[in-house]
Amino acid sequence: MPSNSPVQDALELISHLVGAMELTPLVAVHCIDDGRTVRFWNDSCGLLYGINGASALGKPLSGLFTFDDQDGHDAVLEQVWTSGQPSVATDWRVRTGDGRELWVYSMMFPVRHGDAVRQVFCMDVDVTARKQLELQLQLSSQVFEYSRDAIVLMNPQRRIVAVNRAFAQVTGYTEQQMLGEDFISAQTGFDDPVLCHQMWRQVDQDGHWQGEVASRRADGDPFPGWLALTAIRDAQGKAANYMGILSDISDRKKSEEQTRHMAEHDFLTDLPNRVLFLDRLSLALMAARRHQSMLAILYIDLDHFKQVNDTLGHHAGDALLKEVALRLVRCVRSADTVSRYGGDEFLVLLADVGGSDQAAHVAGSILQALAQPCTVDGHVLPIAASIGISMYPTDGGNIDDLIARADAAMYHAKNSGRNSFQFFNPHMHAQASERAGLEQRLRTALDAGEFTLHYLPEIDVRSGRPVVMEALLRWRDPARGVQAPEQFLAAAEAAGLMPAITQWVLRAACGAAQRWRAAGQEWVVAVNVSAVQFAQLPHVVEQALAATGLPAEGLELELTEELLMKCPDAQAVLQALHGQGVRLAIDDFGTGYSRLGLLKDYPVGKLKIDRSFTGAQDDAVISATIAVARSLQMQVAAEGVETTAQxxxxxQHGCDLYQGLLAEQHIKGSKLAQLLR
Structure with missing residues (x-):
């Protein structure tokens, strides 16, 4: 048989090759001509690119799928056409016509006819899974290397085989220092063998452990760490490696400590607050019971502190409280606790105290320390306090009883003249219960409509006509009947009710004056002013006048000399009230310690002679007061007038107005008296 020609041999070889390509299950083979048109497309191409042969043959290759680096692929293909040499195997990322993204490992083979390349065969293998694995490995490597947490890889013997860069930054140990070392026991500073044993036992059982550890840097500096240990198991489930991730949680611990400190300490004085004090008292009581020892509680309340807030403002009160806190801390031991219990109240816990004499010594030291004046914004403020003391176990065996009885003793000290200390005794308990009941009834008195105003007239001496009606507060107490102010105002002030009561009195008095005007009597209504809320008085008065419609000249405010002398801003407050058109009077004149020279600086229109001088018919004081008032162009009213001789x-001395029993009798039974009911 004659032999085939070389051309026939080549064609036969290509025929066999094409047949083999058709049957190759893993390699996608396609062929393009010099117009980049597909001339061959095996079944694997159809599976890989999602296009069957009938749809691919005769179509431009670029219409079937594209390359992310299209220019790069085109350049390689052009090189194959021009050089006639196969391409180097290369990974290409391909986007198919149906939107899928693939990675193919591809080579291009030229088919020559004569001296020219007529076709190019492309052989593609799907390596998407390998590329994804490579990407995952790359990402894992980057996570390992660039993580801000220290990462350690260990062999099955728990010795270090790799650490990342953050490990050196967190611990100060280099990779060279750590390779081959036991991670837990040798380098991280863990000194709790029981905890280490528990860690590894849980890792071996559950594959994971995490928790807070006390770690140490290379220079010996300790730091709190959060460690997560994980077992990396092989296909048989055995631990092939271990991974540890160590985080420096110093900042988090500081933040937690700051948050805890804020929750347990007073924001103004930084003393332990009520919550922390009660916790420490609970622990101290348990210790005292266990050791059969004594402890003492000192309940401290600043005397006249509200006047500081009302006259100088809350910023001055805050500065005073800070200074008091510093002085209290200096008076006790480090084992004792000083707490700001609320407002101007402080509690001191004397743990394991030797006896009542030691508690008395501390209380005396506190009073002496507080006796030194405090300068705030240029104002020298005296400080005084009332202190009540209760002792464990004699005065109670639980927290509530000990604090309540120290509180009762404090009120006894306050009622006994202030600026002193008192130990609790059973008699005080009854007084404390009575006071608590009084405060509770006062809290409901406003809403229940139990307050009322009684009006005391001021009569013109010459004409005998009523000119002013002084409003006097009364409380119809369901338990005790009608109560005068001196019987309940101290309790109301202690309960923080005075601002609300002051507002009610002003509105009720202004409303009454407006009703008198509607009845044809333009009497001025006078209201006594206390130190509480004095700085805010212009605003409160403005609200009362606006609510009732009373003209400002229909309201007179009576202030004491003591109030004016103790309030550094008295002149500014009085000027503000005077600017509103309100009348101002100094009550109980002559009983205080004001300097008469200062009266000309105050916009006061009236002096009221105290009843003690009127009753004694003190000719010298009366004539002198009237002379001072005349020189300052003020009116004079005398209080407590009971007889025609007075x-x-x-x-005779030219007094303008009088007030008292005689004045009340003057209008008693008249139609005018009916208007006052």
Missing amino acids: LELLR
Whole structure:
């Protein structure tokens, strides 16, 4: 048989090759001509690219799928066409016509006819899974290397085989220092063998452990760490490696400590607050019971602190409280606790105290320390306090009883003249219960409509006509009947009710004056002013006038000399009230310690002579007061006038108004008296 020609041999070889390509299950083979048109497309191409042969043959290759680096692929293909040499195997990322993204490992083979390349065969293998694995490995490597947490890889013997860069930054140990070392026991500073044993036992059982550890840097500096240990198991489930991730949680611990400190300490004085004090008292009581020892509680309340807030403002009160806190801390031991219990109240816990004499010594030291004046914004403020003391176990065996009885003793000290300390005794308990009941009834008195105003007239000495009606507060207490102010105002002030009561009195008095006007009597209504809320008085008065419609000249405010002398901003407050058109009077004149020279600086229109001088018919004081008032162009009213002889004396000296039993009798039974009901 004659042999085939070389051309026939080549064609036969290509025929066999094409047949083999058709049957190759893993390699996608396609062929393009010099117009980049597909001339061959095996079944694997159809599976890989999602296009069957009938749809691919005769179509431009670029219309079937594209390369992410299309220019790069085109350049390689062009090189194969021009050089006639196969391409180097290369990974290409391909986007198919149906939107899928693939990675193919591809080579291009030229088919020559004569001296020219007529076709190029492309052989593609799907390596998407390998590329994804490579990407995952790359990402894992980057996570390992660039993580801010220290990462350690260990062999099955728990010795270090690799650490990342953050490990050196967190611990100060280099990779060279750590390779081959036991991670837990040798380098991280863990000194709790029981905890280490528990760690590894849980890792071996559950594959994971995490928790807070006390770690140490290379220079010996300790730091709190959060460690996560994980077992990396092989296909048989055995631990092939271990991974540890160590985080420096110093900042988090500081933040937690700051948050805890804020929750347990007073924001103003930084003393332990009520919550922390009660916790420490609970622990101290348990210790005292266990050791059969004694402890003491000192309940401290600052005297006249509200006047500081009302006259100088809350910033001055805050500065004073800070200074008091510093002084209290200096008076006790480090084992004791000083707490700001609320407002101007402080509690001191004397743990394991030797006896009542030691508690008395501490209380005396506190009073002496507080006796030194405090300068705030240029104002020298005296400080005084009332202190009540209760002892464990004699005064109670639980927290509530000990604090309540120290509180009762404190009120006894306050009622006994202030600026002193008192130990609790059973009699005080009854007083404390009574006071608590009084405060509770006062809290409901406003809403229940139990307050009322009684009006005391001021009569013109010459004409005998009523000119002013002084509003006097009364409380119809369901338990005790009608109560005068001196019987309940101290309790109301202690309970923080005075601002609400002051507002009610002003509105009720202004409303009454407006009703009198509607009845044809333009009497001025006078209201006594206390130190509480004095700085805010212009605003409160403005609200009362607006609510009732009373003209400002229909309201007179009576202030004491003591109030004016103790309030550094008295002149500014009085000027503000005077600017509103309100009348101002100094009550109980002559009983205080004001300097008469200062009266000319105050916009006061009236002086009221105290009843003690009127009753004694003190000619010298009366005549001197009237002379001072005349020189300052003020009116004079005399209080406590009960007899015609007293009235005649006042008339002789030129007194303008009088007030008292005689004045009440003057209008008793008249139609005018009915308007006051």
